Structure formats: structure tokens, C-alpha cells
Amino acid sequence: MSQHESTYKPGSRLEHWMDERLPLMRMMHGQFVDFPTPRNLNYLWTFGGILTFCLVVQIVTGIVLAMHYIPHAEMAFDSVEKIRRDVNYGWLIRNVHAVGASMFFFAVYIHMARGLYYGSYKAPREVLWILGVLLFLLMMATGFLGYTLPWGQMSFWGVTVITNLFSSLDSIIPGLGTKIVQWLWGGYSVSTVTLNRFFSLHYLLPFVIVGVVALHIWALHVVGQNNPTGLDIKTANDSVPMAPHAVAKDIFGLGVFVILFAWFVFFANPLVTPPHIVPEWYFLPFYAILRAIPSKLGGVIAMFSAILILVFIPWLDTSRVRSARYRPIFKWCLWFFFFSVLALGYLGGKPAEGVYVAWAQFFTVYYFAFFLLIMPIVGVMETPSAMPRSIAESVLGGSGRPTGAAAAPAKH
Amino acid sequence: MAAHTDDGTRRDFLVVAANAFAAVGGAAVLWPLIQQMNPDASTQALASIEVDVSPIKEGQAITVMWRGKPVFIRHRTADEITQAAAVDPNQLPDKSARNDALPEKAPASDANRTKAGKAQWLVMVGICTHLGCIPKGQGLSDIKGDYNGWFCVCHGSSYDTAGRIRRGPAPRNLDVPAYDFLSDTMIKIG
Amino acid sequence: MTLTTGMKTLAATALTIVALPLMAHAAGEGPQIERQKWSFAGFFGRFDQNQLQRGFQVYKESCAQCHGLSRIDFRNLVQPGGPVFNEDAVKGLAATYEVQDGPNDDGKMFKRPARLSDKIPPPYANEKEARSIHNGAYPPDLSLIARARGLEYHGSVFAHPFHLLKDMVAGYQEGGADYLYALLTGYVEKPADFKMVDGMNYNRAFPGHQISMPPPLLDGAIKTDGKPTYQDGTPATVEQMARDVVAFLSWAGDPKHDERKRMGLLVMLYLLITAVLLYFAKKRIWKSAH
DSSP: OOSSOOOOOOOSHHHHHHHHHOOHHHHHHHHHTSOEEETTOOGGGGHHHHHHHHHHHHHHHHHHHHTTOOOOTTTHHHHHHHHHHTSTTHHHHHHHHHHHHHHHHHHHHHHHHHHHHTTTTSTTOHHHHHHHHHHHHHHHHHHHHHHHTTOSHHHHHHHHHHHHGGGGGGGTSTTHHHHHHHHHHTSSSOOHHHHHHHHHHHHHHHHHHHHHHHHHHHHHHHHOOOOTTOOOOOSGGGEEEIIIIIHHHHHHHHHHHHHHHHHHHHTOOOOSOOSSOOOOGGGHHHHHHHHHSSSHHHHHHHHHHHHHHHHHHHHHOOOSOOOGGGOHHHHHHHHHHHHHHHHHHHHHTSOSOTHHHHHHHHHHHHHHHIIIIIHHHHHHHOOOOOOOSSHHHHHHOOSOOHHHHHHOOOOO | OGGGOOHHHHTOHHHHHHHHHHHHHHHHHHHHHHHTTSOOHHHHHTSSEEEEOTTOOTTOEEEEEETTEEEEEEEOOHHHHHHHHTSOGGGSSSOBOOBTTSOTTOBOOHHHHSOTTOTTEEEEEOOOTTTOOOOBOSSTTSOOTTTTSEEETTTTEEEOTTSOEEESSOOSOOOBOOEEESSSSEEEEO | OOHHHHHHHHHHHHHHHHHGGGGGGGOTTSOOOOOOOOTTOSTTOOOOHHHHHHHHHHIIIIITTTOOOTTOBGGGGTSTTTTOOOHHHHHHHHHTSEEEEOOOTTSOOEEEEOOTTSBOOOSSSSHHHHHHHTTTOOOOOSTTHHHHOOOOOOSOTTTHHHHHHHHHHHTOOOHHHHHHHHHHTOOOOOOTTOOOOTTOEEOSSSTTSEESSOOOOOTTSSOBTTBSBOTTSOBOOHHHHHHHHHHHHHHHHOTTHHHHHHHHHHHHHHHHHHHHHHHHHHHHHHHTTO
16 A cells, blocks of 8 residues: 555554465555645545445345335335335335435545546546545446336336446447347336336445445555645644544544434435436436437437546646645636536436527537536646645635635635 | 654553544444344334234134234134143143243143133144144134144044143144234234 | 635525425415424424324225325334334234135134234225225325325426525425315315316315215214214314324335434534534545645
């Protein structure tokens, strides 16, 4: 992992014995206790820990739900209702799992937005970022598969529409798309066979996510955390040890997040069937892009490109400066990009007609233009604003730097 | 950076209190996760059943399902009761009453297999104690074995009119579940 | 833009993303529906046991002939958090229904009186039978109807996200109940120029205004000693019956509602205290960093 030496000192004889054979404690100590953490991290940096928490919650509640769920077209919905009504605390566990999926995506979108704003995708964190995009894709696949499992009206529709996207390939090679769709379905229509494979994969993918998360964290600990200034850690004064400082902050951030989580679980569970059919909210921006393109195949390509383009942004962004805080033009372009994604999300929930389509097309164009035009061009032409010389200076002050001082988030 | 670490802070009261509070919450979460494996409400609703025995005429028997098992309810004739009561429990292959309402050591007398004052009613789990077949003897025309009770056709175990094993490979008397008379004709099993 | 305002905007932005699931209510074709006051709304909301009992009576008298309630077992009517009828009374009620059981020793299915552990028997053997009886229409099962319906949003697109956020903060979940109440009390005289299909009924709240269900609640449907009141003396007006049966159906769709909110209160209290402690613990730990 990273170059820094673990300060682990084995105490007992057993610890010595173990340390010579498998230095697991030494590694853990080095990576999660005395790991140098930039001292200026704001609360947006607590979302990594929050996401890990979400993953654990989803896996634990998911395993429990699988003890009661029946993956059969005739019985799936009944078994879900039985969980809600009869299983001891089944209502609670199911609520946590269903709300948990939304909270997971809520957290991942903030995590991604933070990465975009502070340039966490830029060298040397390209692999870290790409692993993150892969995690996002895996999450979307898992979320979609899980959403179909109750096998109600909405699930059924979701499966049909999403799997049918592949039939657009028919316009390239006639018959190819249809073949793929039949392969996905395991038949000529959506059936119990389809449900069973979706259940199997929904159970599998979270463990794949666990594996990729391990790589994501590994990559993070090789290159170290980015921070609001985007500057590297240069002296010991720039950092604090991960434990207890960063950990205490992470746990407090998690505590606040859990309050929001609990509010949705107990009081504002929005899982009431909407009157007309829409995907889950976390897919809506991409769903809007899909529908903004008049051709079916074009829409599918645009939708997948919208996600895959994220892989390339470490190279599309030409700026030398990481943090948008010091990029006066790019910053505004980025805020408008965030707004566009939200607007697309809103439009994705609207019927695809009239003015809504036109707006969706406008925001789709901006979505791609942001990555393909603004990132490369603004990076070259803009003049970065004044930056602090070090992380410590941005926190503790020093030679007065207007931008840095105003931006200092944490006044500890 | 090591200079920032101060071991004193970790033992600080506030920090300890916060950790303790968070830990209690973490532990509380385990409760629903454990409870969800217990029998659910629909299963619990079937944990005890009520059976109206008034339609069962003397000499007849019915089988009801209880907790996934067949339960024999027999309205015994005076003859059958006399036969069963005449047996010395000490001579039986299984000397225990096998009655859930009584201690393990209670002898297998006919009185211990039934309820006081309700000797005509015999209620037992109808599963042969040998290998789990369902013994014959419920129907009027069924084969009842050498002891006029039940006969397991799988391996030839014969039970008497109190459901006690008399001959054959079965090791134990048929089990008497916990039950109560709610009224003269209404039985609650379980 | 300074970073702090940036972060605030980002937080608001993020919250709005969460607001999106309810966007679906935004296609404004149906009429505007007024929200009602419900005892089970909000942070401290609980079902009113008496109202649920009255509501079950209305369901039984006025709905059950055509609409099933297949996810409710008789035992649910006795459980805490619901109507909590007397157990013997429900046993007696169950015994008036016949359910199929079996096979018996002869391999035959047989009928027996229902028990507490049985589901409330549906009025039809299957959907086809229902449709043939009702001229092709299928009266839906009511177990989940209060969760399967909602209110549409009427207002400007730009106010919509804030509207959603407000509902989320307030924990508004009674859209289904509000709609059902509007539907049940929505049988009014049709406008003179409104063209109706034969056999349909005009309803103010129903999308499209033409519903095949005839007015289900009629004055005098419930009587006690010859007077149009419930047994507890509440006047059985159409509005009152609608209110009561909607409360009952809300419970049927969410029988763990009271338990959920009761536990939720304790959990929120615990989490708030913990968060405050964690905040001060974090401050204490960071003191040494400066």
C-alpha cells in the first residue's frame, strides 16, 4: 500500500508471533489508524465511510430478507407482503433495505459530485476514480435487479422496458437484439425464470461490490486522499492521523446521515406506488437522456455513454488545478452541470411529451458538452485564482489569501 | 502529526460516553435481526388449534393437522377404556406416559394418557415413533393391529387403545400433546 | 461563490434528488383533491381504534360484496395497532364464513367455518368470475388500495421540488387516504354538458370522471336501533362513513403503522442524543489538532 511506515508496535507475545507470520494488525494500523489524512477535509469527505456503512446495511438486511423472500412469479409479491405483515420486525428490515437503496444512491451522488468539484479524478487518482465508476455501474445493476424482485406491476414493467433496451440492437444486426433479450429472459416473455436469475444476480453483485470497494480503498490508500484545496500533503503539518481525528469526524457525519435515513424508514417512506410508471428516482437522469434521443438505439447509446464518459474525464480535464475552488470559470460550468443532472432527473419523471422532451434534449446536450467541450477547453484557457501554498495554510491562515480564507470550511 | 495525538483525549468522558451510546445502538440493532428468525405471526396463529369434538361418535376418530403434524382424536368406547386401563404400566415396552402435560417419569397408565374425567377422549400425535409413518387405525374399517389400537404398516408396530407401543420396532408410546378442554366438546391443542 | 454557500447549494441539490420519487404524482389530469386531517398522519400519528372498528363495519356492509380484502386474516382484526375487536366476536364473525380445507383422508376437499388464522374469504373465486359478474369491470382487492393510490400535483413545475421537499420533511404519506376519501364523497351531479357512457357513474375525484362503481356509501346503510348512527353513537353520514372506511383501509395497507411510528420516535430521540454526543466528542478530539 502506501509508502508511509506503520507505527504499529506489537505488545503481547501473541501479537509478536502473529506479526511475524501475517502482519494484518500492522497493515490495519498503518492504513486505518496512523494513516495521514489531510487536515482540511470537510464533511463531504465523510461520504466514503457512509457508503461503506450503506453497503453493510444492504448486505445484512438483504441476507435477512432472502430468508423470507420467494423468487417465484406467483409468490414473490405475497412473500414480500408477508414480510411486511407477519415476519417479526419484517416491516422494519424491509423498510431499511428499500430506503437503504435510495440512501445508498443519495450518498453516492454526493460522493461523485464531491469528486468532480475537487478534482479527485485527476492524476494520480485516475484508477481510484475509474474503480468508483465501476462501483456506480454495479450499484445501478444491483439496484435495478432488486427493484424487480417484489414482482409487482412496477417491477414487471421495469424488467420489460429495461431488458427491451437491448432489442434496439436489432437495427444494427437484425435479430441480434431479440436474441439477447430472449437470452436475458430465458424465454419469450418475462417469467419466473427471469425472476430467478435476477434474484440470483441481485444476491451475487453486492459481494462483487465488496471486492471492488476493497480495490477502491486500496487505490485510495496508495495515492492518499484529495482535499478541498486539491494540494498534496507536503509536511506533517498538513495532515492529522486517521484515528482518532478523521474517524471521529466520519462517525459524526455518519450519525447525521443515519438520522436522515431513520426519518425515511420510520416517517417518510416514499415507497407508495406512483400513479403512473417511472423508474426509481436514482435512474431518472439517465432515463431522461434515453428518452431525449428520438431513435431507440441512439437513446440507449446515449444513456450508456452518459455513464461511461465518466471513465475518461481524468484525461478530458486539461487543467493543472484540481479543485474547482480555484477555477473561476469551470466552477460555474460545474454548478450548471449539477443543475442539469437534477433537471434531467426531474424531466425523467415526467411524461415524454412536448416541452419536457425539448428541455431534456437541451440538458442532455449540456451534459455531454460539459465533458467533451468545457472540460478540455476551459482547462486550457482559464486562469486559476490564487491558491494557498499548503493545506496547513488554508486551514490555519498565514499569508492572507482571499479565496482560500473565505473557502476554509472547517473552523476547528 | 504524532504530536497531535493525545492519548488523554480518548479516555475523555465525552468521548467514552459517545462511544458507549453508539455501541448500545449497534447492539440494539441485533434484536430485530435475531427475532426475524422466530416463527412469524401467521405461524404463531396456528401454534394452537381449537377442535370441536362433538361430531365424533363413540368408537370413531378424526385426524386434525397441528403444527404440521397429524393429531389423532379418538372417542373411545367403554370396552377400549377398560382394555387400556387393565394393563400394568410396568409390563409395557415403554413405561413413560409420553404426555407433554406430565413429567417424563409419569408411568404409562391409561389415566396418565388422558385427562381426568375425560377418559373417553384420547388425543395423540399420529406419528409412529419408529420411523415416522402414520399408523393405521383411524378409520372404522382400518386394520388396528393385535392390540385393537393402531398398527403401523411400515414395520409392523402395534399400539393399544391408549396409543402405547405393545409390539414391534417402535421404541416409544405415541406422544400426547399439551391440550385442554375449553368446554365439554371443545379441545384446544397447543 | 464561496465554498460554504456552494456546499449548502449542493446539500439542497442533493435533497432535491431524493425528492424525485414523488415526481410521478405530477401529471395533472385528475382534479385537485383536498387533503384531509387524519389521526394517523404525522410524527405522532396513531390509528383511532374506534374509527377502525367503525371503518370495518362500513367495509363489511358496503364494500365486501364486491371488494376482497385478501391480505387481512381474521386474527389481524384482534391484534394491537388495528381495530382490536373482541377476540370471541371475531371468532364468531369468522365462523359465519366458509373456507375450503383439505384434502381429508378420503382425498376430498371440504368446507369448514373460517377461523382466526384464515384470510377473509374473497367475494369471487377468481378475476374472471368478478369480471363476468361486473360487466367486465374488476373491483380491485382493497388490502393495498390506500398505498396504491396517491394525489396528483397541481402547480407550477418550478415549485414542485419544494413541494416535494416540504412533504418529505413533514412526513406526508396520506395521499392514498386523501384520494380515497375524495373518491367516496365525490359522487355529485354531473355537469350538464358532460357526456357519460351508459352504465358509468360520474365522480368528481376519479381521473376521467367516469367510474363503473356505483355510489358505494348511502345514507342509512348503517343503522343502530333504527337510527342512522353507529353503535358508538357516531352519526353514520356518508362523509363519516367515508372517513372511517378510509382509515380502516389505510390500516389494512399498513398494519404495522403504529408500531413503526412508536419505535421511530424512540429511534429518532436516541439518534439525536447520539449525534450531539458524537459532535462534542469529535470537537474534543480535534482540539488537539490546532
